[in-house]
Amino acid sequence: MNTAITEIERKALYKVIYSRRDVRGQFLSDPVPDDVLGRLLDAAHHAPSVGFMQPWDFIVVKEPEVRQKVKSGFEIAHAEAAAMFSGKKQEAYCSLKLEGIMESPLGICVTCDRSRSGDVVIGRTANPEMDLYSSVCAVQNLWLAARAENLGVGWVSIIHHDHIRQALGIPEHIVPVAWLCVGYVSFFHKTPELQQAGWLPRMELDSLVHYETW
Known part of the structure; x- marks a missing residue:
């Protein structure tokens, strides 16, 4: 297998990275085909993980009744x-429109099982938090794969973990990491919505790069 990346593949990757958006209000009701969903989950499952512990699980939620329970949790935290x-x-x-829980055709909850490989990993x-970071890598993999499939993703962070845990029947020792709204969209914004709204500008890269020491 040739693992070298061609120029076309490299450009495609950067296009996906730069055009990825946190989608809130542009979701369409069209269902996500099972084969596409399978590719997203497989991409997420191939994220890097500390000690190769693969601490993630993925809860796919399509039923409106379940998603409404999650939406109720958002409303509480939003207020x-x-x-x-x-x-x-x-x-x-x-x-600001900050979620698309009911507008998107499905939600995916990414979790972290911190006990999966025992106490010593x-x-x-x-740095014991590295397993949580690993699950975030799975989120990023899924997000980029979704953009490559022309799917939008919105990460709903304004919700308490305990509410997610209760709504989805997640065991106490499992940490909910992300609720992701997933679906096809009418369009992708050219720049992040919060940037467009004037909430915050994109920082200049030069101001964030340090060499040798801070």
């Missing part, structure tokens, strides 16, 4: 978050 801002910042926050001995 809590709005109260943390004041003045025009609060007005701006409340005007290669690479997790000094």
